[in-house]
Amino acid sequence: MVGVVGGEPLPLHPADDRIPSMRAPLTAAEMVQDLRERLDRQEEWLAEERGVSAALREAILPEPGANMDLPTARIAVRYAPAVQPRGDAAAPPCATLGGDWYEAATLPDGRVLLAVGDVSGHGMAAIAQMAQLRHALVGLAMTGRPPNRLLAWLNALVLNRLDDTIATVIVGLLDPATGLLTWAQAGHLAPIMVRDGRARQLRAPRGLVLGASPDPPFTVSKVRLRPGDLLLMFTDGLVERRDRDIDEGLELIMRAAEKIGHHDLDASLGFLIDAAGGLSPEDDTCLLAVGVLGR
Secondary structure, eight states, X not given: OTTEETTEEOOOOOSOTTSXXXXXXXXXXXXXXXXXXXXXXXXXXXXXXXXXXXXXXHHHSOOTTXXXXXXXXXXXXXXXXXXXXXXXXXXXXXXXXXXXXEEEEEOTTSOEEEEEXXXXXXXXXXXXXXXXXXXXXXXXXXXXXXXXXXXXXXXXXXXXHSTTOOEEEEEEEEOTTTOEEEEEEESOOOOEEEETTEEEEOOOOSOOOBTSXXXXXXXXXXXXXXXXXXXXXXXXXXXXXXXXXXXXXXXXXXXXXXXXXXXXXXXXXXXXXXXXXXXXXXXXXXXXXXXXXXX
16 A cells, blocks of 8 residues: 555655755856855865865965075075966955976086976866976986986876876976086976076977887987076966967066076066966966076
8 A cells, every 4th residue: 555554644844955856946146155055165165175276285385485595596496386366356266287397406416407397187186297297306306317308207107107198398407517418308397597688488498298109209409508597487477378379478577587696586586477478367377587697
């Protein structure tokens, strides 16, 4: 008999919120309130993820503005997140962290490792992949091998351990005693050098994006830096925007780089970001500057 257990009829509950199929239709005001609550919960979740991402980045990279002073050169670095305006004009902009990274470290043989890289994507996944590449490079550089060999090893790491990863990187080894910079790149923008007040982009040696091929043709290039020279390494977030060609962004940076000096490289990096149009709303940015002092 339907609705009877042990001879007793089952109670029928009136329509209420416990039974979704029997819930009364929401009014317009209730639908708006429900949507607001959903958006608030989503914003709380995103804020929590951004907080974890920021903490992870701070544990991996030095503080913005962390500099290195050598007897013959001064090195400054800067990381800037992507900044997107919120719908509410009164609310502060939302910072989006990504996989851009840098490294400047003295090696056992006295040379200085200089590197800037970019792992595609945002959030904790990109930051975790960035951390693996950065720490692997520092360890591999202790072997004293040239930059093209270091990139080949990083490429093998991406192919075998970092699935679905796309990354670019530029690696340089600077000899402070002679000013000789030996560098290689994996699908990355070439550095800009300022000499005698004129800026130019260096000719890039051969190289492919990490993970694109099991046997990429990495080669090296060499340039001897002179007293007074300025070298800039950077990620594409500095120069690339949706509303302009990347060559236009490079031109803006080169013209701005001709106006800066060595006395305050950290402030000069902020000047370069402003000259490029400010913080990108879509991509984070890393900059590394080497100012060669008189010898």
